[in-house]
Amino acid sequence: MNKEYRYEPVIGLEVHAQLLTNTKIFCGCSAKFGAAPNTNVCPVCLGHPGVLPVLNERVVEFAMKMGFAVNCSINQKSIIARKNYFYPDSPKGYQISQFELPVCENGHVIVSLKDKEPKKIRIKRIHIEEDAGKSVHDLPYGTGIDLNRCGTPLIEIVTEPDISSAEEAAAYMMKIRQLVQYLGICDGNMEEGSLRCDANVSIRPRGSETLGTKTEIKNMNSFRNVEKAILFEINRQHEILEDGGSIIQQTLLWDADAEEARPMRSKEEAHDYRYFPDPDLLPVIISDSWLSSVRESLPELPASYIDRFTNVFGLPVYDAEVLTQEKSIATYFDEVCKFTTDYKSASNWIMGEVMRILKEQKIEICSFPITAEALAELINLCQNNTISIKIAREVFGYMIVEKKTAGQIVKEKQLVQLSDEGAIRTIIAEILTKFPNELEELKSGKEKVFGFFVGQIMKETKGKANPQVVNTVLRAMVTEL
Numbered sequence: 001m002n003k004e005y006r007y008e009p010v011i012g013l014e015v016h017a018q019l020l021t022n023t024k025i026f027c028g029c030s031a032k033f034g035a036a037p038n039t040n041v042c043p044v045c046l047g048h049p050g051v052l053p054v055l056n057e058r059v060v061e062f063a064m065k066m067g068f069a070v071n072c073s074i075n076q077k078s079i080i081a082r083k084n085y086f087y088p089d090s091p092k093g094y095q096i097s098q099f100e101l102p103v104c105e106n107g108h109v110i111v112s113l114k115d116k117e118p119k120k121i122r123i124k125r126i127h128i129e130e131d132a133g134k135s136v137h138d139l140p141y142g143t144g145i146d147l148n149r150c151g152t153p154l155i156e157i158v159t160e161p162d163i164s165s166a167e168e169a170a171a172y173m174m175k176i177r178q179l180v181q182y183l184g185i186c187d188g189n190m191e192e193g194s195l196r197c198d199a200n201v202s203i204r205p206r207g208s209e210t211l212g213t214k215t216e217i218k219n220m221n222s223f224r225n226v227e228k229a230i231l232f233e234i235n236r237q238h239e240i241l242e243d244g245g246s247i248i249q250q251t252l253l254w255d256a257d258a259e260e261a262r263p264m265r266s267k268e269e270a271h272d273y274r275y276f277p278d279p280d281l282l283p284v285i286i287s288d289s290w291l292s293s294v295r296e297s298l299p300e301l302p303a304s305y306i307d308r309f310t311n312v313f314g315l316p317v318y319d320a321e322v323l324t325q326e327k328s329i330a331t332y333f334d335e336v337c338k339f340t341t342d343y344k345s346a347s348n349w350i351m352g353e354v355m356r357i358l359k360e361q362k363i364e365i366c367s368f369p370i371t372a373e374a375l376a377e378l379i380n381l382c383q384n385n386t387i388s389i390k391i392a393r394e395v396f397g398y399m400i401v402e403k404k405t406a407g408q409i410v411k412e413k414q415l416v417q418l419s420d421e422g423a424i425r426t427i428i429a430e431i432l433t434k435f436p437n438e439l440e441e442l443k444s445g446k447e448k449v450f451g452f453f454v455g456q457i458m459k460e461t462k463g464k465a466n467p468q469v470v471n472t473v474l475r476a477m478v479t480e481l
């Protein structure tokens with residue numbers, strides 16, 4: 001029997017999202033990325049004795065927002081705890097986090113994979129915590145430590161072990177990135193580490209209810225790597241079990257270049273962190289009014305955009321999903337639709353030409369040279385038959401390079417579509433006489449030659465003839481022959 005059928009993968013993800021607050025979680029230092037090493041630090045985030053941390057309210061607010069977005073219940077009282085472990089980039093010897101009572105619990109998201117039923121993935125908890133600093137290894141004199149990131153605010157989003165494939169894990173990550181970006185609480189950049197993911201992976205005989213021994217993979221900095229690393233680990237575990245071996249609970253590091261996961265440390269005991277409530281920090285109390293004001297301040301979320309795009313603009317669900325993957329694209333589409341009523345064309349242009357350019361030039365829509373209004377103008381020129389779709393693609397190309405409006409380009413390059421029947425008739429008559437052999441074939445009813453003549457006419461008019469008019473007039477002329 002195929003091993004794919006004998007075993008089923010069980011995956012749980014722990015996702016860390018770096019929050020876009022101005023200051024750190026327990027002090028007033030800037031939380032901005034990219035400053036010179038050890039410049040955004042103070043006695044609090046350096047863990048000097050005698051200092052008192054003060055909780056940044058924005059961090060709780062952002063955690064609440066995420067909680068609402070993934071259907072969690074919000075604990076109006078939660079506890080801040082110390083997680084004790086030694087690591088060189090963590091000067092206090094412990095990390096301030098949450099353990100027993102996190103800000104949010106018991107949520108879920110739905111992920112949809114192509115050709116599969118939508119899948120519900122339960123979220124166990126979302127807690128707030130501080131980030132650690134960074135060891136910088138490739139310095140000429142050895143390893144240095146940059147503590148700028150110490151005390152940068154994070155939320156950790158932990159799923160139940162509900163994910164059953166590498167593909168589903170990547171789709172879940174994309175969903176989380178989409179939500180944090182819409183909420184504006186994290187930039188969602190996996191390459192830069194502002195969205196990080198640890199994957200817990202085990203396999204078990206299909207149909208079994210008990211969980212197998214898990215390993216935890218760290219250090220995947222893209223969706224592709226999340227998927228690859230989990231696949232690698234599922235296969236590795238399969239092979240061990242097939243050979244009659246057993247899985248060792250351990251932490252693995254994903255090496256993206258070698259495309260393999262290697263052991264980092266083994267974990268004999270699951271919990272040796274000696275969590276206890278931080279004596280310097282009071283329980284976090286969320287009042288009814290704070291809770292409801294955060295709920296009311298939530299921005300429009302992807303589900304609502306999809307609803308609007310399908311119901312108000314009449315787009316297919318597929319279009320709506322592609323357009324809402326990134327909030328900036330969704331708002332660009334919204335903006336285009338303020339200036340045109342041809343919504344489906346707007347969607348086609350954005351999903352096709354616009355996204356192609358973004359990919360080619362590796363840019364975001366905010367640096368895309370054509371404004372929403374300018375794209376709408378191009379769409380309208382097509383819709384009212386001033387130019388054909390073929391010419392419109394050409395104009396689009398000019399718009400990107402020349403930074404002029406579609407109207408200007410059409411005028412300057414004399415690209416207005418030729419729709420005048422009389423003029424087209426004259427051109428057709430000339431072309432018919434140019435190709436006497438093909439004309440004979442056309443007369444004898446050969447349909448293929450019809451296309452040949454349409455092509456010649458378009459060539460003669462440099463693509464400017466209105467194809468519909470060309471078709472009708474040529475058809476009429478053929479019957480007159």
Ligand code: ADP
Nearest residue numbers: 010011012013159160161200201202211212214
């Ligand atoms: P740990 O104490 O090792 O961090 P947790 O129970 O807190 O373990 O779970 C961490 C993550 O691992 C969660 O996302 C959870 O769903 C997942 N998980 C727990 N047990 C397993 C398992 N046997 N296989 C796969 N994932 C698991």
Ligand code: MG
Nearest residue numbers: 014198200216
């Ligand atoms: Mg863990």
Ligand code: ZN
Nearest residue numbers: 027029042045
């Ligand atoms: Zn500080």
